[in-house]
Amino acid sequence: MTMSPATTDYDVLVVGFGPTGAVATGLLGRNGHRTLVIDRLTDIYDKPRAIALDHEIFRHFDNMGVAEAIAAYVEPFTASEHFGADGQLIRRIDMIAKPYPLGYTPSMVFSQPPVEAELRRHATGFASVQAELGVELTGLVQRSDRVEATLKDAGGQLRRVTARYVLGCDGASSMVRQIAGIALEDLIFDEPWLVVDVRVNQAALAKLPQNSAQFCNPARPVSFLIGPKNHRRWEIMLLPGEDPRQVERPENVWKLLGPWLAPEDGELWRAASYRFHALVASEWRNGRIIIAGDAAHQQPPFIGQGMCQGLRDATNLAWKLDRVLKGASPDSLLDSYTAERKQHVIELTGKIKAIGQSICERDPAAARQRDARILAEGGGKPLTLTRQEIIPPLRAGFLSERDGAARGTLFPQPRIMNGREARPLDQVTGLGLRIFIDGRGDTSALAALSAAYPDLPAATIAPADSGQPGTLKEADGVLAGWFDRHGVVAAIVRPDHYVFGTARNADELDRLLREVSSRLHGHITIRI
Template identity: 80%
Template sequence: MTDTAGATDYDVLVVGFGPTGAVAAGQLGRLGHRTLVIDRLAAVYDKPRAIALDHEIFRHFDNMGLAEAVSPYIEPFTASEHFGVDGRLIRRIDMVAKPYPLGYTPSMVFNQPAVEAELRRHATSFSNVRAELGVELLDLVQTSDRVGARLKDRDGRHRFVTARYVLGCDGASSTVRQIAGLGLEDLIFDEPWLVVDMRVNENALARLPQCSAQFCNPARPVSFLIGPKNHRRWEIMLLPGEDARQMERPDNVWKLLSPWIKPHDGELWRAASYRFHALVAADWRSGRILVAGDAAHQQPPFIGQGMCQGLRDATNLVWKLDRVLKGASPDSLLDSYTVERKQHVIELTGKIKAIGQSICERDPAAARQRDAQVLADGGGKPLLMTRQEIIPPLRAGCLAHHETPARGSLFPQPRIARGSTARLLDEVIEPGWRLFIDGRSNDAAPMLSLCATRPDISAAAVAPVGAGAPDALEETEGVLANWFDRHGVVAAIVRPDHYVFGTVRNVTELDGLLREIDVRLRDAPAERDKNSDLRMENTP
């Protein structure tokens, strides 16, 4: 590679300006890091691809100051009803009941082009973030303290930049992943599907299902999703012998949609054939080069977690990268990124794969057995599940060494009373390292005193309104009090990405946990738990 002396230098080069890259760039910008984000395309892709997000992701949007901007393009996700061989309802996947644990609707649908445009606008609102479109990455070369990148501008001119780290968010065929030599592991799922997006006329909407649905018909499995406003999506399994490109033709698409809708009922927005894969990068890091989003993993879409996984990658990595760039933690902290996110992806993909294989059953006899088993699991009635129970916690990485209740799970976000109104917890105490204490506990005061010497950790006691805890924030719905009671703990230390580092039952345990944070963040790399090298054969 040509000498990069004199090349423009950045803290981070983000390759790919889709949702994952835009969130990473926006978070890096807010933290003050000089960031260059590039994308080979000149504009946001104008067709919907991702359609679902959840409360964890919206919480991060809110933390970034984006909730108001993206809310017009987001609506609640309807329940998903699964119908068996004879059209009988066998399973219903909904969201958890109120009061919502994170303070938002747990499952949502969204308009990707519009939301992605807002994510880009937010990222480029920071003076330290530069976005360059129509720019292609050609090569990367690492030195001891930098990565040199050779770029090709839209006019064909080659130039060089350097960065302390490179983050590849450049999709399933990632150039960054290939240059870094990060191989993919096959999690054994490969099915051809046709995805059809429609803008349905108002007078035709009432004739369509009023819930999202999975038609688990062995003749041809079909998924139906209700998107925002008049957006409806069909995901249709292609059968052996069907040519994927031919099936994208409008005449074939309308034949497939004919049980539900006719050409005069709406506008065909997009028809694209895909192979639904299950893949994960063997390692997500090679020195100063890291990958995220589809560059690191691909999974079937059956519970709408594809984009969510990419944004979890970004939020997991950025707070660690921030510490490393500022010299607060050693570079080895970044090793926990692969440990945490790879295992989470493999475990969730295993659950999604099991649901997908159930939906995709083509043998009628086996499909009837499936229906009977699902109904039996529901006690003779349609099995009720929530999307939230399908999402696993973190199992390993930058967490308390000893497994404590709720370790690695998402910490809830109660509503805090503020005069005659209520505000979400993150608005009262901004994200970062935080200690939350059960204000009803006798240990609340000594725990607050213990943490008073730690400027790097915000501490607060929280108790229900009327609990008689004068120094505590008052929550209005008992979300956090119920959480403390359920887990049998009186305090939790929470990471900047809202995952629980560890929990304690008394002051002595808290003192030990605070010491362990120093070890994890400052003195040693995160240890790999003995079960962290999970493989697909160990997942359901």
């Protein structure tokens, strides 16, 4: 092997061009940062892996300008029905009712290959972004002001590049994580499963459940998911002694699908055996090296949050990295990334594990006790939960020191009237750190305070029938209900739409504005 003598400098080197890396690259490119993204593969994997999105992620897709392009590959997630040991319905997990709080269907399914292609197309559309496929990382050396990376192309040629930061989005076996010496913590879940994707013939679709389902049968637990169009997925637990490689063989896959389909009913798209793990990185940052997505965490797939978590990593980190690269905030702002995302992953993984362990119960007597307990929680009827209840808020990091209402939760996105039409709030106000004020009362003192902080644009929101001048009119009362529910009159919202803090009056808003300004510009305390 030979080493190219030239060295190229970038702001950020992104390793891994899957969904997490593509979103991070696109967000950095939009802000003009010189970004090199590499991937050791030369093309997108052409089979489905992730299958679920939620409204938080779709909101970011809309912010990025890709929502329309991917809409053809996205459909609403059906309710998930859980059936007990004796085949009886014991629980439903559904969506919250309209009007949707973030402006989009709360839970969705999608086809990963074409969506990933659109995310890559978006990222490479920025002049500041360079993408190189068939290139792998072989080494990293940290300096005081940069990271030196050694890259190897498909022909074995080595070269060095430097970047102010390196972002590892390179999957569960992350080379970036290994080089950085970041350990994984075991959250104690390890089960073997077979994941099967089928393109079902139109005539056979009626044979299948019309909702997604969890068959909590102790003889063999199975998950069934309805994907876009004719895509259907089965996740089938493997039993002790079964050889994962043998189970993947088509003839054995069709035997397992026998209760639902025959080989002539569809095309076997993918069959892959996995061990469903629950792992989280001990640290998500080592100096100028940062990890995200599967490189930082792996969790069981029982509520379809795996890719969503990776994209939360990207959107959490991108706005902070943007400020640091531009010199608007100190490097210490990045410490909040681990504090926020690690806690969120651990808490959500705990909830997913509880659901998974309930689904995976193999003892028939314990399974019937589980069924009775779940039915009792619903007053003797199948209990209905929403997927959104399961997602926790942020509890630590770049949040107000005051434990106010709604702190760390996602801020709603009402529809704002524009003549006879309505547009999503983000399209009207733009992104970035923002102040939102309840426009139903006297807002003069609140508006005067916010005017003293021109770096924090303010918007005053009032009901559609309000005569208040200078306000944005919301169509459905989503934000009015939110202000009432939390007993507040103003909120400061981060670029990733999480609430920094809220205020019940002008005095509290004054303190909140002073706090966010101080912490953004250098006096940063990370709550852990």
